[in-house]
Amino acid sequence: TEWQGQLRSRTEIDSYDLGGKRIPRKHRIASDEPVELLGSNEAPNPQDLLLAALNACMMVGFVATASQAGLRIDSLAIESECSLDLRGAFGIDPSVKPGADKIVYTIRFARRTST
Secondary structure (H helix, E strand, C coil): CEECCCCCEEEEEEEEEECCEEEEEEEEEEECCCHHHCCCCCCCCHHHHHHHHHHHHHHHHHHHHHHHCCCCCCEEEEEEEEEECHHHHCCCCCCCCCCEEEEEEEEEEECCCCC
16 A cells, blocks of 8 residues: 555555465555545545445355355345544544444345245
């Protein structure tokens, strides 16, 4: 991950290891903050990316588990949210703990049944 100026960063992923073998892949992940937080709003912020990663991880778990159990999924959606008090995140107020106290998520799953 490299700083790109202001509050922007770019992460480059070039490979992963699987079974002792290095598998090449090329992906870029950009991050920025909204204008109101001194960014340029050119990409999702780290909180957005964290929630997206959590949702994607849960999605993989649901789909893989359903597939192994022979269950058909017709639709699956995950919504998540958390709030951060920026006074704690930026160390402005030592009485405010940094980070999110909780993450709230809603999972919507549908499977048609045969009649």
